[in-house]
Amino acid sequence: MSAVIIQDVTKVYGEGHTAVKALCNASLNLDDNEFLALLGPSGSGKTTLLSVIGGLLAPTAGTVTVGNIILTGLSKKEQTRFRANRVGFVFQGFNLVPFLTARENMTVMASISDMSRVEIEQRADQLLEELGLTARRGNLPEQLSGGERQRVAIGRALVTDPDLILVDEPTASLDTELGTQVVKLLASEIKSRGKAGIMVTHDLRMVEFTDRTVRILDGELLNGDDSATVS
Amino acid sequence: MQLAFAEILRRRGRWVSIIGAVAFIVFLVLVLAALADGLFIGMTGALRTGNADALVYSRDGRRSLVRSVLPISDLSSVAAVEGVADAGALGLLLATAATGADSFDIAVVGHLPEHAGEPKRLVEGRRPELGELFVGLADVSLRAEGISLGDSVTLTGSSEPVEVVGFVQDSQYLLADTLWVSLDTWERLRFELRPETIGLGSVVQAFPILVDEGADVDTVAAAVDRALMTTETITTDQAILSLPGVEQQQSTFTAIIVVSFVVVGIVIALFFALITLEKRGQFAILKAIGSSNPFLLQGLLVQALIATAAGYALGFGLSRLLALALPSTVPVAFLLSTALSLFLATVVMGALGAVFSFRRIVRIDPASALGGEA
Amino acid sequence: MFIALRDLRRSKMRFGLLAGAVALLIFLLLVLNTLSATLLGFFIGAIENNSSEVLVYDDTARRNLQASRLNPSVVSDVAAVAGVAAAAPIGELTLTVEVRGDLTDLSLWGVDLDGPGRPESVVQGRLPGPGEVLVDQSGVAEGFEIGETITLVPSGTELEIVGYVEDLRYAVVATGYLGFEEWVDIFKTEFPGTPMVPFSLVGVETEPGEDPTTVGDRITDTVAGVEGLDREAAAAATPGVESISQSFALIVGITFGVVVLVVGFFFLILTVQKLRSFTALRAIGAGTGYLAWSLIIQIVVLVLLGSLLATTALWAATLGSNPAFPLSVDWGLVLTVTIAVLLFAILAGLLSIRRIARADPAEAARGTH
Numbered sequence: 001m002s003a004v005i006i007q008d009v010t011k012v013y014g015e016g017h018t019a020v021k022a023l024c025n026a027s028l029n030l031d032d033n034e035f036l037a038l039l040g041p042s043g044s045g046k047t048t049l050l051s052v053i054g055g056l057l058a059p060t061a062g063t064v065t066v067g068n069i070i071l072t073g074l075s076k077k078e079q080t081r082f083r084a085n086r087v088g089f090v091f092q093g094f095n096l097v098p099f100l101t102a103r104e105n106m107t108v109m110a111s112i113s114d115m116s117r118v119e120i121e122q123r124a125d126q127l128l129e130e131l132g133l134t135a136r137r138g139n140l141p142e143q144l145s146g147g148e149r150q151r152v153a154i155g156r157a158l159v160t161d162p163d164l165i166l167v168d169e170p171t172a173s174l175d176t177e178l179g180t181q182v183v184k185l186l187a188s189e190i191k192s193r194g195k196a197g198i199m200v201t202h203d204l205r206m207v208e209f210t211d212r213t214v215r216i217l218d219g220e221l222l223n224g225d226d227s228a229t230v231s
Numbered sequence: 232m233q234l235a236f237a238e239i240l241r242r243r244g245r246w247v248s249i250i251g252a253v254a255f256i257v258f259l260v261l262v263l264a265a266l267a268d269g270l271f272i273g274m275t276g277a278l279r280t281g282n283a284d285a286l287v288y289s290r291d292g293r294r295s296l297v298r299s300v301l302p303i304s305d306l307s308s309v310a311a312v313e314g315v316a317d318a319g320a321l322g323l324l325l326a327t328a329a330t331g332a333d334s335f336d337i338a339v340v341g342h343l344p345e346h347a348g349e350p351k352r353l354v355e356g357r358r359p360e361l362g363e364l365f366v367g368l369a370d371v372s373l374r375a376e377g378i379s380l381g382d383s384v385t386l387t388g389s390s391e392p393v394e395v396v397g398f399v400q401d402s403q404y405l406l407a408d409t410l411w412v413s414l415d416t417w418e419r420l421r422f423e424l425r426p427e428t429i430g431l432g433s434v435v436q437a438f439p440i441l442v443d444e445g446a447d448v449d450t451v452a453a454a455v456d457r458a459l460m461t462t463e464t465i466t467t468d469q470a471i472l473s474l475p476g477v478e479q480q481q482s483t484f485t486a487i488i489v490v491s492f493v494v495v496g497i498v499i500a501l502f503f504a505l506i507t508l509e510k511r512g513q514f515a516i517l518k519a520i521g522s523s524n525p526f527l528l529q530g531l532l533v534q535a536l537i538a539t540a541a542g543y544a545l546g547f548g549l550s551r552l553l554a555l556a557l558p559s560t561v562p563v564a565f566l567l568s569t570a571l572s573l574f575l576a577t578v579v580m581g582a583l584g585a586v587f588s589f590r591r592i593v594r595i596d597p598a599s600a601l602g603g604e605a
Numbered sequence: 606m607f608i609a610l611r612d613l614r615r616s617k618m619r620f621g622l623l624a625g626a627v628a629l630l631i632f633l634l635l636v637l638n639t640l641s642a643t644l645l646g647f648f649i650g651a652i653e654n655n656s657s658e659v660l661v662y663d664d665t666a667r668r669n670l671q672a673s674r675l676n677p678s679v680v681s682d683v684a685a686v687a688g689v690a691a692a693a694p695i696g697e698l699t700l701t702v703e704v705r706g707d708l709t710d711l712s713l714w715g716v717d718l719d720g721p722g723r724p725e726s727v728v729q730g731r732l733p734g735p736g737e738v739l740v741d742q743s744g745v746a747e748g749f750e751i752g753e754t755i756t757l758v759p760s761g762t763e764l765e766i767v768g769y770v771e772d773l774r775y776a777v778v779a780t781g782y783l784g785f786e787e788w789v790d791i792f793k794t795e796f797p798g799t800p801m802v803p804f805s806l807v808g809v810e811t812e813p814g815e816d817p818t819t820v821g822d823r824i825t826d827t828v829a830g831v832e833g834l835d836r837e838a839a840a841a842a843t844p845g846v847e848s849i850s851q852s853f854a855l856i857v858g859i860t861f862g863v864v865v866l867v868v869g870f871f872f873l874i875l876t877v878q879k880l881r882s883f884t885a886l887r888a889i890g891a892g893t894g895y896l897a898w899s900l901i902i903q904i905v906v907l908v909l910l911g912s913l914l915a916t917t918a919l920w921a922a923t924l925g926s927n928p929a930f931p932l933s934v935d936w937g938l939v940l941t942v943t944i945a946v947l948l949f950a951i952l953a954g955l956l957s958i959r960r961i962a963r964a965d966p967a968e969a970a971r972g973t974h
Contacts, residue, residue, distance in 0.1 A: 047601050056519060056598040077523065083597075084521025091600060095516040097234070099241035104233070111233055112522050140241065156520070168601055245874060252870035259863040263637075266852045273848065291759055293701040293708045327667040334667050336844045387665050406848045427799055475710070476648065476777040476845070483644045483930075487637055487856070494633040498867075501626040505875050508619055553859075561851050591618070 002065075003164060003196035004030035004053060009062030011048050011219075022048040023059065024219040032163075035190050035197045037207045040216035046200045047168060049216065053198065054087050054166045055079040067163050084113040088157030090167040090186075095153070096141045102152045103128060103137040106159045113160045120159055127155040131185065147178045151185065158189055165190055165197040171206060183209045234517075235530035239537060246538065249506065253542025254549060256498060257577055260491050261550040264569040267484035269562035270406070274480070275471045276370070277340060277404035281319065281348035283439030284448045286470045287455055290463045294473035296323055296436050303414070303433045305459060309440065312458050314451035316443045319346030322417045322435040323404065326424055327387045334387060335376050338404040339367075341417020341435065348439030350411050356380045356397030359413060367412040369395045370402045375559055384410060388424050405474060406562065440464070492573070496580040503535050503584030507592065514592050519600035524593050531585040539581035543574050619875075620907065626871060627911030627946070628918070630864040634942055635919045637860050639932045641853035644777075647743065648849065651714065651775035653840035657695075657721035657808030658817040660839045661824055664832040668842035670697055670775075674803035675831070682828045683807045688820040690812045693717035696788045696804035699778060700795060703756040705748040710778040711755065713738070715788020715804070722808030724782045730768020733783045742769040744779035746929030755781075760794040769928075776843075809833070861942060869949035872904060873957055897958055904954045905947065912943040 011023040022045045030036055040046045051057035052064060055071050056079075064071040066086065074082060083089075096105045103124055110120035128134045131151040141149055150170060157165055167186060171179030183199070187209040190197040199210060207213050215222040239246045272279075278286070287309055292299025303320065310318040322341035327334050342348050344358060350368060359366045369378060373395070378384060383392035393412060403409045412420070414435070422429050442451045452464035465473070472478045514527060547570065554563050646653075652660065652670070661683055666673035677694065684692040696715035701708055716722035718732055724739055730751050733739050740749040749755065754765050764783070774780045785804075792802045811820045817835035824833030834842065841847065916939050919932070926932040 051598045051601050054519075054601075056596075056601065080518070080521055080523050080597075082521075083519065084523075087521075089520055089600075091516070091519070095519075095600060097513065097516070099238045100234070104237060108234055109520070111526065112517075112520060248870055248874045252867050252874070255863045255867050255870070259860055262859055263856055266856055270849065270852055274845075291701065293710070293758070295701070295710060298699075298701060325669070325672060327665065327669070327672065336667060336669055387667070406845045427796060430798060479647060479777045480644065480849075483640050487640050490636050490640075491633060494629045498626050498629050501622050501629075502871065505619060505622050505626075505871075508622075509875060557855070558851075560848060561855065562848060 002029050003032045003034065003067060004028070004198075005063075005065040006049075006053065007063045007065075009049070009052055009059045009064060011045075011052060011057065012060045021219050023052070025062070026216075026219070026221045027062075028214065028221060030196050030198065032196055033191065033194045034212060035187055035210045036199065037210040037213045038198055038200045038216060039202065039204070039207065039213055040200075041202060043218075044216045045219040046216050048219075050166050050168055050198065050200050053164075054089060055082045081114075084109075085115070085160060086162050086164065088160065088162040088165045090150075090153045090157045090165070090170055092169040092172050096149060096156075098141055101138050101140055102133055102144065102148070102155075105141070105152050106156045109156065109159050115160055123159050123161065124155070127158055130189070131155050146174055147182065150174065150178075150182050154182070154186060154189065158193070161193075163195060165195055167197065167199040169201055170199065171201065171203050176205070179203070179206070232530070232533060235533040239534060249502075249538050250542045250545060252502065253499060253539055253577065253581070254545035256495050257543050257546030257573065258549040258553075259546075260488075260495050260573055261547060261565070261570065262553060263491050264488055264573070265550065265554065265563045265565050266561070267488060268564040268566050268569065270484070271477070271481060272401060272564045273372075273403050273406045273562035274477055275474060276401045277321075277338070277409060278467055278471050278474070280350040280352065280399070280402040281321075281342075281439050282351055282441075283319070283347045283467050284442045285440050285452050285455075285464050285466050286321075286348075287318075287438040287440060287459075287462050287464045288436075288470075290456075290461055292436075292463070294463065294465060294470065296321075296470075296474065297325075299436045300431060300434045301436070301438060301462070303435055305462075306438055308459055309438050309455055309462075312451070312455045314443050314446045314454055315440050317347045317441040319343045319348035319439045320414055320435045321348050321437045321439060322414060322421065324417060324421050324424065325407070326389075326420075328384050328408075328410075329387055330377055330382070330384070333376070336407050337384070337386065338407040338409045339386070339417060339420060340402075340404060340409060340411050341414045341421075342411060343414055346439075347441045348437075350399040350402040352400040352402070354398050354400050356395070358397055364413070364416050364419070365391050365393050366396045367393045367410045367416065368397045368399045368402075370409040370411075371398050371400050372403055373408045373410070374398070376408060386420060386424060389420055390423065391419075393420075405476070437470075439467075492576060496576050499539065499577060499580040500584030500587065503538075503581050504588035507531055507585055507588040511592065511595055515595050515597060515600040518595060518597035524589075527592065528586070528589050531589060532582055535581040535585040536578060539578045543577050623871065623875060624907050624910045624914070627868055627908055627950075628914035630868060630915075631912050631942055631946065632915035632918050634857070634860045634864050635915060635934070635938065636922075638857050638935055638938055639919065639923075641856060642933070642935070643931060645846070645850055645853060646772055647774045647777045648846055649775070649840040649843050650741070650772045651712070651780055652843060653836050654726065654772050655808065655836055656723050656725045656810075657693075657836070658811045659689075659809035659821045659824065659833050659835055660695075661692075661807035661809060661821075661828075661831050661833045662805075662839075664825070664830055668832070668834065668839065669844050670805050671699070673805045675805070675807060676801060676803060679828065679831060680807055683809060683824055683831070683833075686820070686824050686827050688812050688815040688823060689809050691721050691810045693720035693722055693808050694785055694804045695722040695806040695808045696785060696792065696802075697775070697806075698788070698792055698795065699776070701758040703758055704753055707748060708758065709747045711749075712775045712778045712780045713788065713791065714775070714780065714782045715785040715791075716782060716808070718784050720808070721810040722806075724770045724773055726771040726773060728769050728771045730766075733764075733767050735784070735787060736764060737767045737783065738764040739768045739770055739782040740766055741774045741780040742771050742928045743774055743931065744781070744929075745927070747779045749779050749781070757791065757794075760791075762791060762794060807831070861945070864942065865945045865949050868908070868946045869953040872950045872953035897955065900954050900958055901951055904950050908943065908947045908950050912939065912946070 006028040009026045013020045106124040110117040183206045288299040289301050320343045324339040328337040383394045385392040455464045663673040699712045702711045789802050821833030923932040
């Protein structure tokens with residue numbers, strides 16, 4: 001079954017002659033347990049596509065289906081619930097809550113998602129161990145290294161056991177060794193748990209850890225996808 | 232909730248400053264109110280202390296205690312009126328007194344012990360015996376002049392001093408040091424110090440009255456005036472407002488307090504609005520990972536509640552400390568009603584401020600969390 | 606400078622709210638000050654703005670005007686003292702009067718209309734002749750208007766109001782002024798059978814170059830049974846005034862302190878400029894000094910704007926206030942509070958930049974908070 005189906009998604013910002021087409025008739029199918037790399041330079045629309053898939057942004061046209069949910073038909077409230085329960089985000093700047101410890105940055109999802117606190121806490125402790133963060137679980141983000149912060153962000157993305165993980169430029173502020181480690185970790189977490197994942201990146205060296213690569217340029221998805229249509 | 236508390240705990244420095252700002256604002260209004268209330272109480276003690284329901288003035292005195300003149304012989308007529316449970320007398324003499332080298336202003340109030348208008352709150356010593364002359368009850372304000380129990384107060388121009396046999400509280404006339412003596416003593420002093428009033432005979436300024444249980448004060452007041460024809464009987468509250476300067480002062484202070492409440496309320500609201508606005512970036516992330524608007528609002532309100540409540544407590548404590556540090560000549564009174572209404576106002580305005588800026592937060596686009604912009 | 610203004614324009618809401626808060630606090634202080642000053646003036650205006658530089662009391666009255674009783678021979682004794690240019694009697698009598706059908710109080714002052722004690726601040730109308738009276742303008746609230754006739758109770762004597770004076774109210778009651786001889790006649794009518802009419806004060810004008818306090822002391826020492834005080838001392842000594850002016854001084858003083866502190870706190874807590882953009886600018890080479898300047902400029906603009914708003918609001922209020930309770934702008938206070946707030950706000954702002962100065966500019970590149 002397809003984890004994610006994107007059909008003819010277009011996103012236009014602005015109106016008239018100042019209109020900017022961030023995405024143009026993008027179509028994509030992602031299988032369960034598939035880790036996809038979305039490759040493209042800055043301004044290519046890759047972040048926009050990720051936002052649309054994650055329910056952060058509504059497209060101007062087209063449909064997005066995640067699992068059995070038709071995302072594009074949801075109300076704002078329903079979109080919020082979707083993001084809380086069904087998607088895990090790893091942002092470019094890690095974006096951890098600065099006054100919560102590593103563990104708390106994960107367990108805060110108990111207040112946000114529908115999962116019970118007991119379960120979240122169990123999963124958080126487990127993830128902390130898997131990610132090698134147990135010793136650092138009481139530290140605030142400012143006390144953690146870049147790599148550690150990234151791992152916390154990954155942990156937060158996974159703690160609610162979402163079906164889909166969306167990752168935005170995970171290696172942007174890390175050196176090669178650290179970056180590689182992080183992507184490897186992401187891939188193993190995603191694959192071992194049978195989840196689907198999309199990683200937006202401009203770093204070619206990271207694609208070896210993914211199952212598939214799709215290129216995007218000027219809002220258009222290019223080759224690498226079976227059902228891609230070039231417009 | 233966890234989020235709201237964690238922020239306060241981990242950003243202690245900032246929240247201490249926030250609580251500090253609220254505390255100072257609250258402190259200000261509490262002190263203003265205490266000073267205003269203190270002045271009011273100091274000015275009106277003499278009329279309130281007797282717990283009278285109403286006061287009978289002479290009509291031509293036009294509600295002025297100093298200019299009202301009633302012959303003491305009218306007292307029995309007043310007491311006989313239907314609805315009057317008890318009637319007393321008040322005579323007012325403004326003079327100067329001396330203890331050793333220092334002289335000070337003093338208000339000497341002649342009254343009928345054990346009748347309406349008698350100062351109720353005895354805090355030290357005893358009340359004068361029936362028939363005892365040249366003894367009196369001093370308001371505690373006289374202690375500031377160095378007077379203690381057993382001391383004598385000599386009025387300037389009088390041959391005989393008055394011995395203080397007891398102290399009463401909250402019985403001042405227009406902030407003056409006040410001495411309560413029997414009507415007989417008062418008359419003697421009056422004849423000596425105000426010889427021009429001898430021609431008026433045995434007169435007093437007012438008859439404080441108590442009405443029968445369950446009777447309507449205004450009805451009885453009208454009845455008294457009808458019976459005597461020369462009087463104007465008004466409730467104690469009305470009499471208080473007729474004291475010179477009281478009404479003007481009250482309205483000025485009311486204006487001061489109202490303006491302060493309003494300004495302080497708005498400032499607190501603005502303050503919390505600003506604090507909330509600053510956290511836009513944080514809200515974007517939280518929204519991106521699925522926090523709902525009600526969830527975020529709840530957190531904001533909890534924080535506003537904690538900060539305003541803690542700030543209020545601190546401000547209240549500070550105001551009490553200041554009261555202790557003030558010289559005893561400055562009248563201050565902390566009334567519970569004021570303290571409670573300010574507490575409510577503070578908390579409500581803090582909450583409103585958080586809610587107001589929340590409207591902006593609702594409009595924050597969670598997508599802004601992506602792309603490294605937030 | 607450029608950055609400071611650009612940032613201002615982008616965060617109008619934040620800037621506006623902050624300026625609003627500062628304006629409100631300063632406004633509060635100014636309003637409290639003017640309300641207290643006006644009320645205090647109602648108590649002692651007649652004394653503190655008296656045209657006599659020195660006021661002579663009966664020394665047994667303990668500086669209480671209404672207890673002070675002097676007899677006419679005292680005037681020449683006082684006039685004979687060195688340093689006294691002119692001396693005249695001033696009588697005060699508070700009585701019930703009827704004006705426009707209502708009974709109210711009036712503090713009636715009998716003065717030498719050419720000499721010390723004469724009302725100088727005539728703002729409308731003219732000096733009174735026989736059967737006429739001048740009133741302090743605030744008396745309009747009680748119905749005392751030019752053209753109205755007031756009737757003294759119970760004697761029935763009538764006086765016509767022919768003019769207004771300003772800031773010469775006494776003991777919070779409506780206050781009126783007329784010639785001393787007339788006043789004596791009125792006293793005799795009110796207190797029939799009095800052997801002699803005592804008046805309250807002797808008003809003294811001092812020779813040019815003489816210090817009123819010195820002259821006052823000289824009078825106290827030379828003339829038996831009297832005490833001479835300069836205007837300020839006399840006003841301060843009025844019974845009840847000490848408590849009230851102390852309370853007011855405390856009110857204004859505490860408000861001043863709190864306003865300054867609270868605004869300081871505001872600037873400590875709220876960064877006018879975004880921390881992030883600061884750090885980013887540092888990364889591209891902007892010095893901390895330059896950034897500090899930007900912040901100071903923002904703070905200065907903000908505080909000045911707040912002060913301007915507050916002062917304008919009060920000034921508008923003074924225009925709209927009725928003569929019954931006149932308001933005024935104390936420019937000295939405006940200046941003092943603006944400077945004090947500015948200093949504290951800048952101090953607080955600089956304290957909050959310290960954090961940025963210590964931050965690592967390389968953080969900006971990494972895009973972390």
